[in-house]
Amino acid sequence: MAFALGLLGHDIAVDLGTANTLVYVRRKGIVLNEPSVIAINLHKNTVVAVGKAAKRMMGRTPPHIATIRPLKDGVIADLDAAERMLRMFLQKAHPNRFLAKPRVVVAVPSGTTSIEQRAVKEAAYEAGARRVHIIEEPMAAAIGAGLKVGEATGNMVVDIGGGTTEVAIVSMNGVVVAKSLRVGGDELDEAIITHTKKEHALLLGERTAERLKIDLGMARPAPVSARDAGSVPKGRHRVGVQAAHADAAPLTVDEEEPGPPPAPHRWNPFRSRAKAEAAAPAAGPRALAPGACAPVRGRDLVSGLPKTATITADQISEAIEDEVQAIIDAVQTTLDQCPAELAGDLLDNGIVLTGGGALLRGLAERMGDATGMPIRVVDKPLYSVALGAGRCVERFQAMRDVLLPDWSRR
Structure with missing residues (x-):
């Protein structure tokens, strides 16, 4: 069964954030955490760098190389740049080519309009998704924080x-x-x-x-x-x-890129949450x-x-x-x-x-x-949304109720 799932490709969850993008691959956990930045050569219309490498270029490039943050206020501001950035992130997260395109769950702010949600889905489809599902960020964050969102109790x-x-x-x-x-x-x-x-x-x-x-x-x-x-x-x-x-x-503050974040907590459906939390070091200022x-x-x-x-x-x-x-x-x-x-x-x-x-x-x-x-x-606040969306791809059928109604690409 595991081999068959491997042939069909791994489902993916994406926290497509204004500042950072996190990618969660089913059965692997969070495999990518990069700044939501892309550098493009305007003369050649080619991608120069994405993520950390692109962020290091901000404010330091010649006029023909643009460093772009495709998202603003939680929504896509530059669709073409967002599509290219997301495609490269997914390739980084899963370097082996998919034999079948994956399902993708993307977290978006709760206040996004249907047009803004459609832009997110279009970016994911262009990046290689078979089917795109949307989850609201606060719901994903609540799931990632371990709250019992399915019960008749307010959180x-x-x-x-x-x-x-x-x-x-x-x-x-x-x-x-x-x-x-x-x-x-x-x-x-x-x-x-x-x-x-x-x-x-x-x-x-x-x-x-x-x-x-x-x-x-x-x-x-x-x-x-x-x-x-x-x-x-x-x-x-x-x-x-x-x-x-x-x-x-x-x-003191210098101009260097901050050091790498601590290893993210990975949702593993085959071990208890208590053990998983114990394995994740706490981060704080x-x-x-x-x-x-x-x-x-x-x-x-x-x-x-x-x-x-x-x-x-x-x-x-x-x-x-x-x-x-x-x-x-x-x-x-x-x-x-x-x-x-x-x-x-x-x-x-x-x-x-x-x-x-x-x-x-x-x-x-x-x-x-x-x-x-x-x-x-929460112990790992930077990863809550990605972990919550990741749980949806781990237990897709059981968690369908927390996803927004989906639509097929037309």
């Missing part, structure tokens, strides 16, 4: 990705209430660039802003009034991302020392010359405050729309944070103070 998930924040309450294999906010890690990076322009007359590159966010980013504590209003019920405990340590060393800062290099907007400035963690917190508050507001709005029957479930189960944004220092505590609910950050 709330907040997935903070590169282009969007997905807030949803799920129950009985469906999304009961959802809000898709086009604010994510990219908007935090842009806020840092804008703030540095204003305060230091310094123009930063996207990669430098991203490193500042990772190394110095922290959500400010909620105002005292908000903490009082959102007190946690007696007996509940909030779980933050990571406690700060006073003896942590100050951080480094704690910040008081007064943490970093020297950064950019272009002086006055002189046009290279310039170095020192950026503090407090300045980064100030820069991203509006975006952090927008995420908190989206969570509170979703809670306001929660059916009364599910409200008690949420008090018991709390809110689950997934996505790269879940690693922002202080965000879990800020959200807990604002909502008065326990907050849990």
Whole structure:
């Protein structure tokens, strides 16, 4: 049977994200995690590089080589570039040619229109899929986080990705209430660039802003009034991302590509989830020392010359405050729309944070103070959507109810 399945090709799940694309192959787990970037030679109309190699080229190419991020705010902005990028990612993930085209499950934001979903499916078909199925990102994140989405119990998930924040309450294999906010890690990076322009007359590159966010980013504590209003019920405990340590060393930022992420957790249907979770090392941000800062290099907007400035963690917190508050507001709005029957479930189960944004220092505590609910950050937040979509390809028939209605290519 295994041999026959091999001849027919492996089904694939794709987390096609604004910042990163993850590919999950049935019976293998997550086999690819690359930046959603492609470099194209405009003179020859050929692909120069994709993924990490293309991201390293950003801001450093001659005019005839364009580095393109095909997705914006969680949806495809450049269909041709998205098709080419996805095709190359699938070839990387499964270098052996398929004897039969695979089924592909793709995760998309919950707020996408039918036209945006059709663009995603068209990209997957052009990349070599036999059949394309769509799953909403918050549902995939909930499954990947281990929530029992098929039961008549309310669970709330907040997935903070590169282009969007997905807030949803799920129950009985469906999304009961959802809000898709086009604010994510990219908007935090842009806020840092804008703030540095204003305060230091310094123009930063996207990669430098991203490193500042990772190394110095922290959500400010909620105002005292908000903490009082959102007190946690007696007996509940909030779980933050990571406690700060006073003896942590100050951080610095350079222009190098960050090191490779820890090996992703792979969903293996033939062993228990507990063993799988134990095998996956936890990832979290480094704690910040008081007064943490970093020297950064950019272009002086006055002189046009290279310039170095020192950026503090407090300045980064100030820069991203509006975006952090927008995420908190989206969570509170979703809670306001929660059916009364599910409200008690949420008090018991709390809110689950997934996505790269879940690693922002202080965000879990800020959200807990604002909502008065326990907050849990999953062990591997960057992989939750891919793992959830991957479970659908592992148990396709059993998980069909969580997929959106599909259509044949015409």
